Amino acid sequence: MKTPSGSPIIQVAARGLVPVIQIIGLYVFFHGHYSPGGGFQGGVLLAASILLARLSLGTEVSQLLFPARKTIIFSALGALIFAGTGLAALLAGGHFLNYEFLPLPGLEPAELRNWGILIIESGVTLTVMTSLIAIYDEIIGC
Amino acid sequence: MAAAAGLPPRGDLHAPAHLLVNPAGAPVAGAYYIQHAYKHAGTPNIVTVVLADYRGFDTLGETLVVFTGAISVLFILRRRRP
Numbered sequence: 228m229k230t231p232s233g234s235p236i237i238q239v240a241a242r243g244l245v246p247v248i249q250i251i252g253l254y255v256f257f258h259g260h261y262s263p264g265g266g267f268q269g270g271v272l273l274a275a276s277i278l279l280a281r282l283s284l285g286t287e288v289s290q291l292l293f294p295a296r297k298t299i300i301f302s303a304l305g306a307l308i309f310a311g312t313g314l315a316a317l318l319a320g321g322h323f324l325n326y327e328f329l330p331l332p333g334l335e336p337a338e339l340r341n342w343g344i345l346i347i348e349s350g351v352t353l354t355v356m357t358s359l360i361a362i363y364d365e366i367i368g369c
Numbered sequence: 370m371a372a373a374a375g376l377p378p379r380g381d382l383h384a385p386a387h388l389l390v391n392p393a394g395a396p397v398a399g400a401y402y403i404q405h406a407y408k409h410a411g412t413p414n415i416v417t418v419v420l421a422d423y424r425g426f427d428t429l430g431e432t433l434v435v436f437t438g439a440i441s442v443l444f445i446l447r448r449r450r451p
Contacts, residue, residue, distance in 0.1 A: 260412045265420065267431075299443060306436045309429050324425040337411035344412060344421040347428070354432050358439035365446040 229367070231285030241283035245292075248276035256352050260344065266351030273352065274359035281363065298361035305353030312346050 232238055249272075256269025280289040313324040321328030326343025327336045334342065377384035385391050389400045406418040420428055 259417050260414055262414065263416070265417055299439065302436050302439050306432055309432050313425070313429065324422075324429070326422065337409065340410040340418075340422055341412055344410065344417060347421055347425065348417075351428065351432050354436050358435050361439045362442045365442050368448065 228282060229286045231288070232283045237283050241279055245276045245280050248272055248279065252276060256348065257345075259348055260341070266348035267355055269348075270352040270355030271359065273356040277356075277360050278363055281360075281367075293357075293360060295360075295364040298357045298364060302354050302357040302361060305350040305355075305357065308350030308353065309347045312343060312350070316343070 232241075252269050252272030252275075254269075255264040255272055256266060259265030259269070277289065277293050280292050312326070312329070315330060316325050316328045317323045319328040319330045324347075326340045329339050329343055331339060331342065381387070386397065386399065388397055391397050402419055402423065403415060406415040407413060410418045410422050412418050
């Protein structure tokens with residue numbers, strides 16, 4: 228909402244919860260290689276933390292966390308990271324999205340695929356997170 | 370419902386979907402991924418390897434769907450400034 232919540236309980240709880248949700252979101256994103264998780268889930272958790280701040284702390288504070296004007300730019304950037312990784316592999320001589328051919332020096336094919344998965348997951352995270360925030364911001368109108 | 374009653378029980382190792390070669394004699398696709406996913410990508414989570422590597426093009430489409438949804442909402446709901 229545009230004005231901060233009047234209840235101090237909600238304010239204190241939101242201030243405590245937002246960083247915790249962000250840490251869990253980053254954990255889910257980076258731990259996607261070893262356990263259930265990954266880009267989509269981590270992105271939704273990061274978006275949830277920003278939306279909690281938007282709902283409880285008011286526009287003034289939550290716009291400092293993530294400005295509404297930049298959401299769709301970062302959304303496009305995430306999709307570009309994904310497609311750009313595929314194109315980089317294509318231009319380096321492989322198939323589209325074949326991370327084995329990514330131009331990163333000094334890595335074995337298995338490690339290259341490992342890093343390629345991480346790079347595209349970061350793109351997915353950016354797109355999912357900023358898209359959800361953008362939809363909320365457009366509905367509220369800030 | 371009659372077909373659902375005839376499905377193999379959950380976790381049945383001898384179900385056709387879990388064999389290396391199905392009853393018709395063709396290799397089962399899932400076994401290949403389970404055997405080669407770690408060797409190919411160095412990542413213990415087979416689901417992540419299939420999602421982001423073997424089926425990366427599908428995930429690219431999913432990401433673009435999310436992006437398209439956000440940009441459509443933007444076009445529909447954005448108020449014109451007079």
